[in-house]
Amino acid sequence: MPETCNIVSLVDEIENPGEIPTDIKTLGEANITSPFIKKDYSCFVSDDDRVLLLASAKSAERLRDNLPSFELAGPRNQIYFDPSKTKCAIVTCGGLCPGINDVIRSIVMTLFYGYGIHTVFGIRYGLRGFIADYGLPVVELTPQTVDRIHEYGGTVLGSSRGPQPTGKIVDALEKMNVSILFTIGGDGTFKASAKIAEEIDKRGRKIAVIAIPKTIDNDIFLVSKTFGFDTAVQMACEAIKCAHTEALGAPNCIGLVKLMGRYAGFIAAAATIALREVNYCLIPESDFDLEGEKGLLKHLEGRLENRGHAVIVVAEGAGQKYFEDQPKEKDLSGNVKLGDIGKFLKQKIQEHFKTAEKEVYIRYIDPSYIIRSVPSNVDDSLYCGNLGQNAVHAAMAGKTDMMVSLWNDRYVHIPLRSAIMHRKRVKLNSRFWMSVLESTGQPSLKN
Amino acid sequence: MPETCNIVSLVDEIENPGEIPTDIKTLGEANITSPFIKKDYSCFVSDDDRVLLLASAKSAERLRDNLPSFELAGPRNQIYFDPSKTKCAIVTCGGLCPGINDVIRSIVMTLFYGYGIHTVFGIRYGLRGFIADYGLPVVELTPQTVDRIHEYGGTVLGSSRGPQPTGKIVDALEKMNVSILFTIGGDGTFKASAKIAEEIDKRGRKIAVIAIPKTIDNDIFLVSKTFGFDTAVQMACEAIKCAHTEALGAPNCIGLVKLMGRYAGFIAAAATIALREVNYCLIPESDFDLEGEKGLLKHLEGRLENRGHAVIVVAEGAGQKYFEDQPKEKDLSGNVKLGDIGKFLKQKIQEHFKTAEKEVYIRYIDPSYIIRSVPSNVDDSLYCGNLGQNAVHAAMAGKTDMMVSLWNDRYVHIPLRSAIMHRKRVKLNSRFWMSVLESTGQPSLKN
Amino acid sequence: MPETCNIVSLVDEIENPGEIPTDIKTLGEANITSPFIKKDYSCFVSDDDRVLLLASAKSAERLRDNLPSFELAGPRNQIYFDPSKTKCAIVTCGGLCPGINDVIRSIVMTLFYGYGIHTVFGIRYGLRGFIADYGLPVVELTPQTVDRIHEYGGTVLGSSRGPQPTGKIVDALEKMNVSILFTIGGDGTFKASAKIAEEIDKRGRKIAVIAIPKTIDNDIFLVSKTFGFDTAVQMACEAIKCAHTEALGAPNCIGLVKLMGRYAGFIAAAATIALREVNYCLIPESDFDLEGEKGLLKHLEGRLENRGHAVIVVAEGAGQKYFEDQPKEKDLSGNVKLGDIGKFLKQKIQEHFKTAEKEVYIRYIDPSYIIRSVPSNVDDSLYCGNLGQNAVHAAMAGKTDMMVSLWNDRYVHIPLRSAIMHRKRVKLNSRFWMSVLESTGQPSLKN
């Protein structure tokens, strides 16, 4: 049985574990005693504490002399930066995601109360905030200013897409005398962060760059589940429930919901499993045909005849083969603009049933940003708080060029170059996708 | 000062009160002692109990010898129908609305426990359900089957749009031996209900027709506030909050939300007042220009320069002058299909700022059906329960050709011919619309 | 039929309407042109616009030559205070209630943007904040500081109970040069406000005192529904749902919920009607016996035998006859401390079934402050916004010694001396209480 079939949760087993770099770069020797938790309690973590990349017994046996593992995250009792001289900066990049403010708040609070660091700069509107030409002022983040920001969606710093010149960013860091840069973003931000760390190294500076992975699509490699994903699924479920209600409310009615998911259908799939009232779940990873004997339209026709209603959930990146001949535009992040599969499906279904001379009603719901702009739910709040704390601990210990991640139920340090090796996808032979198929009862939809 | 300016809540003062019919038709003398509440308590209402159409002192003075008033709703101690021989039917028509199931449940429960009536037919998919050709089975509604339906959105009976032949509907009522028909719907349903009552009268039958007003747009004349409206506003607020969060999350960003409201902008206006984070509220009743010195685009440009973000809420029926030359399609209810003002605005704004060579981001949110498919909130539940109870009391007393309404904070009986005299609109010189303008700070937007 | 039976909503008809003072005191002639809404639109209200106290046709006929009415609230085109010289103060008294922050925000925003008044003092911790001995600093309220406070429960100003010396309060107002005092509170606050207005008058000062009625119990005379009540009922419903779930989850199980309601059972009654899953609703207005043939315990025993579960809702002020011999303590507001009817009932039920040798489980839920400390829901937000606006308009016009109220669906001015004439109660012969009895099916529970 292939190892890739062992996946029972959202955690993917890795195909070539041996090839993944696991060493974390440090800026130098950590020889300052940590002021963190001066009380009777103390619970420091050492660099020797590591978490296995793979938790399957087979992998452990196969790789037994060279078991890949990641550094465990957490506070070190020896730190690299002198708190009294350390200034930090936080930047948020890319699209919104529930919990960004929680992460910002947690970083500021941990720096202030855990390490006594009082200067934290908030960079406005993503990497742009480093570039003088934009004229964006830096804001000071204090426990007072961030106290209640976790109750709001979005990011108090603002965000933007796209790269900015690495040299100018490092210039800005030097000018501000920043020792630690926290970047909150996805794939593109990891690449930018890695370049910044490289440039810092070239210049012989001692500035730590720590990334906190953020993507609403949950598609970052080596992260079990990205923050905000839970909340997004919850909101997606609300939209699907409405589509179901609509589908039941009129004769021959189809509730059609478009959800986020450019390359990975995790939101659509997880919402389908959680709600269990979806009949077709279409995601980018699973090709499907519209026409033909086994195509969606034919199957849908049968379902309407038998049941009188249907609920379809489609991730925005699904069915892009139908837009192959349209001109490719790109957004600032370099993402190709997708064809609007939601409206396309709506139109195709209408045409099909018109041709078949059958009455059909379609209730199309595109919750769009509603899914990502809400405040984090309790799970995500808890998670974001932990990510922020661990990012601070890593930075204070002098780690750099890495991201904080949750892996095998533990917080770990992962090199940025490993994080950008792949993009996480829904594996079609995983238990996760099987659960979707069990729930929907949909066939392959392929001729 | 014009009387029309006195409006401080959603209740409109009436312009020609004297012309509104207020007499309720009855099928005959109510001479059966009501079984309703056999206990020590009893609180019957008499037909002499009436509620003033206008509650202003000026009106009272002006019309003092002929003060128009409506019959107070509530249980009568003498009823017309013998419970042991009475069968009822319920039909739900038109679009969904939070609370329909609450109304159905309340009617069934009151008939059963209040009057001992055990046969209530649910007609499936609106007026279609009466027409044999559609082959739709009738369902029996009992306290057991409706016990928890109020926890769901939509209608358990299903709905449909458009008229059906009145004769066939009355044929069906006769065949089923139905004595009372409850219709839950809007303007079109009132007209159909009035025709049904007329046909019944022609045939000399004794079947009561009682309407319960339903419209998500809150645009029914002589109803203070339609059920489901509260819930819809609540959901609209959720969408606007997200748009606001998005607008704050990127540089020069506009959150644009399209809301329901074909001819009346009550949802958009009420959400604007409740949330107080909208900068432009565009509704069908208030004409606005896009171009020109005082137009929206110019003003928006100024706002972005000063504040860096903006939130626009537009009701679907606003700005239809921009679609005048497009062909007019109609839906089954005879409503003209509206031009998509949301997408149009998005495109126009994008073009404007592209021409002006200014960066702008637009986050477009169209919550569509999400606003109307959710379960009712507590307020609407309470309201729907009362509407259902009062509809039953009216019917049992032999009233017909009328709707149950909330007016001047009391439940009343209103003739259907009065209910369809006008459509309720947001009055631009009302305190209600003034509150919107206070909240947004928007100017007239007219050149 | 008694007039008191006409009540179909939460609005009570009044027993002796002729005795209620309706004249509003003013500080002097309003002869300054209002800066409020300088735009094309304008919608001013005149003092001649009045709203009938009673909207029933019978009352109108009976009192036709002397129809009592209240001044309509809203902006006047001539105002009394010169905005450039006017300072205001806001104080919040008594227990928390959802929406207090909405009212504060609305007052500050309307003063600032509607009238150009920039100095608004927030008095901390109720009337104490006026008394120097407590050393409580005054806070300045600006659009910036109040911008998002409506998203939180409670009051940003803090509150306290109990009276303070009127003279010292007026001293403080004079020292601060305050022209308008807004008091947010209930019965006790009205009395204090009236005394303050009297003292101001004695001293020949021109300071307006405007009250905004606040009580979670909805028991203020001449107010249709107090703000926060909707939200409280919603929260109460959540608690009752849990009790119902628990009652269904174990054999012979009783869900028992205690709710707020010292003298008036509106919350318990409204939640009972809205949810329709309560079997016994016990309120202060309706006496009941525990023991005896017709007592609660006997009836409950029957219900458990037949149905296996039950849900009881009890308002905290119900059944106080069982505590008559306990010593009477008072809180700071002078309210007698109530006997804990919830725990008492729990114990009595347990004893009864133990004696009867029948197994019974009781799940006791006392949500206590959860019901009143949450943020306001959308309905209450909208309502609070309107109350705040109208309070400002009244004050600017030089009105004093009055409260703003919603009556017959319109905002009106009501003299404080009228507001404190009675306390609103659930009338046992009203349609409102009948709805409770219809929903629960409970008998009189009196031997």
Add this chain to the structure above:
Amino acid sequence: MPETCNIVSLVDEIENPGEIPTDIKTLGEANITSPFIKKDYSCFVSDDDRVLLLASAKSAERLRDNLPSFELAGPRNQIYFDPSKTKCAIVTCGGLCPGINDVIRSIVMTLFYGYGIHTVFGIRYGLRGFIADYGLPVVELTPQTVDRIHEYGGTVLGSSRGPQPTGKIVDALEKMNVSILFTIGGDGTFKASAKIAEEIDKRGRKIAVIAIPKTIDNDIFLVSKTFGFDTAVQMACEAIKCAHTEALGAPNCIGLVKLMGRYAGFIAAAATIALREVNYCLIPESDFDLEGEKGLLKHLEGRLENRGHAVIVVAEGAGQKYFEDQPKEKDLSGNVKLGDIGKFLKQKIQEHFKTAEKEVYIRYIDPSYIIRSVPSNVDDSLYCGNLGQNAVHAAMAGKTDMMVSLWNDRYVHIPLRSAIMHRKRVKLNSRFWMSVLESTGQPSLKN
């Protein structure tokens, strides 16, 4: 550094991993081809697929020749039971927990649609339902009857506490011809289930017994996080938010919240971390003193002086040393009835400040059952669905005497005898508890 310090999430590392049995009993050879998912896709799991007990690299090294691991859960391609002849039973025991209905629904749906098993008996009111003396009818569970039960809290089967005679239970299973018994419960249920499996074995019967771990307190050994815990924490947060609002609303005010947690303070601790507005978190695992220099009262006094308010969260099992001399009663499950630490604390705080002649207000909130009776949130729904599916797969493969668990982010089979070896507790030297201390800033509170 001790291994026990490595805990970064709710998953505990195990102290004596070698002593934990990991072998799963089976009823016999699985040699029937599974009908599960007959489509193109297939994703079967083999018994050789195992998940490491410990995911730390150190453990892997130390135990390298004998790495303990659990069987991976999931569908096997060879099954033991012939679906056409298999009847199943489900029983729910102990207290309510969000998600029980989700688990029931998932089991029924997977049996029906995945394996074609159409007879599933629901046992009413826990183990009692097996005992004829109680006269409780068995209910048939079908896809229709369970379709929407996941939308409600509680258990549609009802539950009860305490053991029943094992022999009689097995008699009942035999009489009903049941091949698979699913038990949903906690520690006590595991013990009962193990005894049932033993008795079945003695009698030479082939009946699988599969447990699904349920406890609101999250205190089951070898389960990362029990279902319903997320939802409970969410509800706990709502209560704490109210306490915080109250604490801010009056001078010198303390919000005091009592939460579930008999032996383990996970709910209190997780809510504290998620919300970050708690000042003292008291749990059973962490002893504290009230009196004395370092005691809670003294520290609280200091906090009130400095900040004017405080929020205390106490788990019901905390501070039981203060009730040592009270008589020990036990409930049906054999749990000792706890002293009411919430009321005790309230009283002690009041006394302390009265003695100190300092004004203090206490707002005491005990949400009690509200926390556990609500429907599951989306996270728990997803989790419960997976637990139910995997329980069915395990049973069909002939596994018995085991529970389904989530461990190291994967679903696994764990022998019941291992599950009851210990109870999970909050470890005071874990990162989890450290996060609580970071968040509250509370000292040890021990003299």
